[in-house]
Amino acid sequence: MSEVKISAESRTEFGKGAARRIRRDNKVPGVLYGHGSDPLHLTLPGHELLLALRTPNVLIALDIDGKTNELAIPKAVQRDPLKGFLEHVDLQLVKRGETVTVEIPVQAEGELAPGGNLLEHVLNALPVEAEATHIPESVTVSVEGLEAGASILAKDIELPKGTKLAVEDDTVVLQVLAAQAEEAAEGAEAEGEEVAEA
DSSP: OOEEEEEEEEEEOSHHHHHHHHTTTEEEEEEEOOOEEEEEEEEEEEEOOOOHTTTTEEEEEETTTTTTEEEEEEEEEETTTTTTEEEEEEEEOTTTTOOOEEEEEEEESSSOSSSOEEESOOOOOEEEEEEETTTSEEEEEOOOOOOOTEEEGGGGGGTTTOOSSSSOOEEEEEEOHHHHHHHHHHHHHHHHHHHOOO
16 A cells, blocks of 8 residues: 655635636645545645556645645545546545455456356445555456456455455346347347348
C-alpha cells in the first residue's frame, strides 16, 4: 500500500467561480470528511493529486496549511468528461489501525480452456474491509483452463492477510460465457433479417 504526501491548503471560497479560479491555477478543489468532524474544504495540487490517484485506494498523507497532518483515502473523484482533468475530489479521513470498506480491482490471469469462450467480469472491483494503511492495490484470480459455465465466487478469491470480504460469499465475480451463445444470437438476428427482407 503506497502512501503519498501532498500539501493542501484550507479554502474559504466556494461556488463555481471559486472552483474555476482554483482549477485555472492547476489546482483541484476537494473536501475532507469523516470521524464526525465538520467537512474541511481544501485546495490540492492538481498534478501531484493526479499522479497519486493512479493507484487505487491510495493513502494520502495530507499536510494542511503546514499545521496539521491527516491521513485520507479518495472516496469520489469527478473528472471533466471530455478532457479528463480533475474537477473535484472527496477524501475520507482515516486513522492508522482503523478498518475501512473499499473496492479493490480484480485482475484475471491465465488462459481459458480452448473454444473461444469469453470471460465476463461481473464485478470489476471487489468490496473488502481492510486496515486503512494496508489496503491491497488489487487481487489476482487465475482463470487457467476454465470451461464455459464456470464461475468464480467471492469466497474463491484468496485475499491478503488482514483483508475480509464485504460482500456475500456466493457473489459471482467472474464467469465464463460460451462462445456459441453469441454466435447463435447472431445467427438468429441474421435469420430475422432474411425473414424481414422476404
